Amino acid sequence: MMDDALLTATKVTRTFGGYGGCRDISLSLWPGEVLGIVGESGSGKTTLLRSLAGLDRPDTGRILFRHGEDPIDIYAQDESKRRALMRTEWGMVHQNPRDGLRLEVSAGANIGESLMAKGERHYGRIRASVQDWLARVEIDPARIDDNPKSFSGGMQQRLQIARVLVAEPRLVLMDEPTGGLDVSVQAKLLDLLRVLVRDLGIAAIVVTHDLAVARLLTDRLIVMKDSRIIEEGLTDQVLDDPHHAYTQLLTSAVLSA
Numbered sequence: 001m002m003d004d005a006l007l008t009a010t011k012v013t014r015t016f017g018g019y020g021g022c023r024d025i026s027l028s029l030w031p032g033e034v035l036g037i038v039g040e041s042g043s044g045k046t047t048l049l050r051s052l053a054g055l056d057r058p059d060t061g062r063i064l065f066r067h068g069e070d071p072i073d074i075y076a077q078d079e080s081k082r083r084a085l086m087r088t089e090w091g092m093v094h095q096n097p098r099d100g101l102r103l104e105v106s107a108g109a110n111i112g113e114s115l116m117a118k119g120e121r122h123y124g125r126i127r128a129s130v131q132d133w134l135a136r137v138e139i140d141p142a143r144i145d146d147n148p149k150s151f152s153g154g155m156q157q158r159l160q161i162a163r164v165l166v167a168e169p170r171l172v173l174m175d176e177p178t179g180g181l182d183v184s185v186q187a188k189l190l191d192l193l194r195v196l197v198r199d200l201g202i203a204a205i206v207v208t209h210d211l212a213v214a215r216l217l218t219d220r221l222i223v224m225k226d227s228r229i230i231e232e233g234l235t236d237q238v239l240d241d242p243h244h245a246y247t248q249l250l251t252s253a254v255l256s257a
């Protein structure tokens, strides 16, 4: 039963020759909700995210996405329909901005392309929207024609976020969005992400091994260990009053760090 959920995964399993990956994962995501997936390295977070993102077909299980009135099974669509859906309805923010940007074109083109992919053709409107988005992610709009290769890591990540959010996706998937950045840059980026996601009312799934990121960004948390969900609940509840021994260990490790 789908209820009003935007995305529902039911008993999703994706292993690699029977090893690793994620197993028997069921979850729902509601419109406007930010869901965190936490757990140690190798617990299956990225595998799950890729399956939810339509990038990696599960061995078994189903992923439904609410599209208009009807939930659709994303892996029951043919490849071109699934790609079209992914382009218009959801976006992916990669840990390494270089995986989510086109480095051979300008910063402005990186954002403008997303608008064109959604059907916008008016040059003046595209340029105005690009400038607006550069400002929103705190990049000087005067740098619109610069190549992102000349940007710092933090700026590249903010550009990647603008490239994704300008298309107004209903769902954003993020894999360690602040990983690989200096701590001070991370904090600013997190603040920015939080404001943008809240302002736009976007639903998001954030994979992170960093509980501080989960605390700041997410409403609800899933804790994974050995490919499975071992605990889930409201973020504050899970972090302040963890029930599973492993979650207690995770949270105490942070507290004593």
Ligand SMILES: Nc1ncnc2c1ncn2[C@@H]1O[C@H](COP(=O)(O)OP(=O)(O)OP(=O)(O)O)[C@@H](O)[C@H]1O
Binding pocket: 016, 019, 020, 021, 022, 039, 040, 041, 042, 043, 044, 045, 046, 047, 048, 209
């Ligand atoms: N393409 C692959 N081929 C073989 N095994 C894989 C592949 N991708 C992931 N795995 C295995 O599946 C398990 C889960 O990996 P996954 O990358 O999903 O974990 P993770 O929680 O995202 O880890 P990290 O935080 O280090 O990125 C690991 O044991 C990993 O070795």
